[in-house]
Amino acid sequence: MAEEKKPEQRKKRRTATEAASKVAPMVKAMIGNVLQAKEEGKPIASTFICCCYDEIIHAMDIVPHWVENYAGICGAKRDAQRFLEKAEAGNLSRSLCTYALCGLGFDALREELGEMPPEPPWGGQVKPTVMLGSGQILCDPRNKWFQAAQHYMPDVPVCNVGLTWPLYEDDYDYHEVEGYYIKYFVEQLRGLVEFLEKYTGHKMDWDRLSELVDLTDRTWNLVWEAYELRRAVPTPMGTGDAMNTMVPMVFMMGTQEAYDFFKDLYDELKQKVADKEGVIPDEKYRLIWGGGLPSWFALGDFNYFNSKGAVFPVETTYRMIEATYNYDMDLSKISDPLEHIAWRWLKYWTYWYDKARKRPGSQPEVERLIQYIEDYKIDGIVMHEAFSCRTWHVGLIWQLNQLKKIYKDIPSLILESDIVDISSYNEADTRARIDAFIDVLEAAKRKGK
C-alpha cells in the first residue's frame, strides 16, 4: 500500500465572480452524487470531458463520473502523488497523462484494498458500472485509459465511441467529407445507446433526449453570450475564474443546473460591466491564456498575475462551446437528436476552418488566437506546457511562431509544469518568469506608445 501522505493545506483562491465561488461546492455535490448512486445501486458511467454524449447519459438516467475532473481535484488538493506513485509502481510510465495515472493509481489502490484509500479527496472515486471511452482525434488516453483500467477492474465493460472530425487540410474542403463523418458519428452514438441499454438495463427516453439536446443548445449559446461580456474594459472575469466555470460547461452540460448557473453568471457579468467593476481596479495588461491546461495545484498563479496588473479576459482552454446560431447551418431543423448532437459537435470542431482559409499561412488554432486578440484587446499571450499531456500541449510553440509570421509580434510566455504532478512545479521559478514577462509587456507598451 502506498505511504499515506497528508495533503498540504492551501488557502482558498480568490475569485472575481460570485458564480465562480459557487463551483467548488457544486463539484463536491457532483462527486457526492456519484458516491450516493453507488450506494443505491444506480448505474454509473465513467467518462471524459467533451465526450459529446452528455445528453445521452442524462437522458438514460445514468450517473456520470468524470475521471479527469476527479484527477484534477486530487491535483488541486495536492493529494495526487500517492496515486501517481501507485500507477508508476504498476509499470505505468510517469511520462503518460497524469490525469490517467492518478485515476488508474486510485483504481489500483481501491481494488487492492477492497475499499476506498484512506482519506480520499472528497469521498473518492467509485468502481463504475461501465466505462465510456472516446476514440476521437483528440487524445490517446481517452482510447487507452479505460482499457488499462480493466487491468484492475476486468469485469467493467468499456465502450469506445469513435466521434471524430476532419483535420484542417489544404488538399480538399472539409465540407466535402461532412456527409460520411456525420453518418459515422451518428452510428457510433447509436451504438453507445445500445451498449448502455445492454449493460445498465436503462432504456433510452428519446423524448427526454430531444429536450436535453435543446437545453444544451441553449446553454451553449448562453455560455458564449456570458463569456463575450468579458470583452469589456475592465474585464469582469478572468481565466482563473473560467477554470472554475468550466465545470458546469463540461461536466454538467445537458442539465438545468448548468443552464441556471450560466444565467446567473451572465446576469452577474452584465451588472459588473455596467458598474465598470473589473477583476482588478487598475488593469494594465490584458492577456490571453492561449493554450494548455492549468496546473490545478497552482491556480493561485492567476492571482499573482492580477497582483502585477495583468488580467485574462479570454482563454482558448475550456472554451468548449460556440454560439450555435453562428453556425453555417440551422441546427433546429434537425429532428433526430443523435444527428443534432453530431452536427453540433462537427461544426464546433471545424468552426474556425473557413476563417483560417481566408488568411494565407493561417490555421484554425492560430486564427482563433488572432480573433480573440482583436476582440478582447489583448497585449500578450500566456500558454502552459504540461509535460504529461500531448493533447493540448503540442503545437503551442509552432502556433506562436506562426502568429508572429502572419499576424504580429506579440509578447508571449510558455510556462512549464504539469496538470496534476506537483513535483514538476517550482513556484519561485514560475513567478520569476511571470515577473520577467511583465517587464516585457511593460517594455512593449512603452514602445507602442
Add this chain to the structure above:
Amino acid sequence: MSTESSLGGLAAAARYYQDYGLRARGLKGQGKKVIGYLCALTPVEIITAAGLVPFRIKGDVNEPITRADTQMETIVCPLVRSCFDLSLKGKYEFLDGLVIPHACDSIVRTYDVWKYSLGLGYNHFINMPHSDDDSSLEFFEAELATFRKSLGGFAGKEISDEALARAVELCNQNRARVRELYELRKSAPPLISGAEITRVLTAAMSIPVEESLELLSSVIEEVKKREGAPAGGVTRIMVVGAQVDDMAFIKLVEDSGASVVADDLCPGGREHWSDVDVTSAPLGGIAERYLRKINCGRTYREMGGTYAEYLEHRFGHIGRAIKDFKADGVILYIYKYCDPFGFEVPQVKGYIESLGTPVLYLEDEYSMSTIGRMRTRIQAFLELIG
C-alpha cells in the same frame, strides 16, 4: 534499376540503411515524385498505385535533436522528434509530399508543424478511427477514398482499381517475403541476427515496393546459403514495442549475449503478418487490413467474451510468436511519452508472464545517451533467465 541491385541483398540493405534515402534521392533525380510518410499505418498500396515512390521517414538515434526543439515541444515522442529534426536538417530534402496517418497524439498533434515547416507541395492526413467495429471500417474506407482522390490529383492521374489491385498484390508478396525471412530466425542458432533483420527491413521501407521484393528475395537466398550462424548468444529474445527503425537497440541486446529471434515491432513482425484480402473492390480490403489486421496498441480492439479472451485477442499474436520462435524472454521496449504503448505495459507484461515467459520492461528515449543504462539492465535480465 539501382546500382545497389547488383550487390548481394545484405550488402545492398547495408548500403540503403547507411545512407538512408539513397534510392529515393536517385529516383527523384530521375523525375519520380517521392511521398514521405510516418508509421506503418500509412497504406503504401495507394501511394504505389498512384505511381509515386513511398518513403518511410525514420529517425537517427546518433543524431542529437537540435533544430526540432525550436518548433516542436520536447514532450512529443522522441522518435517523432528525431524524424522531424532530420527533416528540418535537410536529410529528406527529396520529398515531394507528406502523408501522416492518425496513429498517435505525437503524430496527430504535430501534423500542422510538419505541414507548415517542411512546406512540401502535398500534405494529407488520413483519419483512421480508433475503433474497429463495422461502422468504423466503413468510415475508414470512405476516408481512404478521400485520400485516393486527393493523391490522384497530386499525381495527375486517377488511381484505378486495377492499379490498386496490382499494388495490393505486390505489397502482399513483399509481406510474404518478410515472413519467409522470419522463418530463418526459427533455427537454433538463427541464420540471421535481429540486428540484420532491422537493417534489412528498415532499408526496405526506403525503396519502392517492387525493389523491396527483389531485395528481400536476394537476402533470403543469401542467408539460406550461410554455413554458420551470425554471432549471437544462445538466449533467444523477442522484442515488443513501437517503431524501432534503428539497429542500435537490437544490436545492444545481441552484444549483451542474446539472439533477437522475434519481434512485435515496426518495421518488423507487426506490419508483415497480415495481408490485404484480394477483392474486386481493393479499397475495402486495404481498409480492413490497416484497421483490423495490424495489431497495434493505437487501435482499440473490441472486447468480446471474457477478459482473458480479450487479452488473448489483443496479445495472442505475441504469445504465438514466443512459441513459434522459441523465445526465452521478452523485452518490452517502450519510448517515453508513448501513450498507445505505454498504457498497455501492465496488461501485456501480465499476459506474457502468464505464459511463463519472463519480461523486461524498458523505457527509453530514442537516443544513444541511454545505452549504458540499457546495457546494464539487459545484461542483468539475461543473467536472470539464462
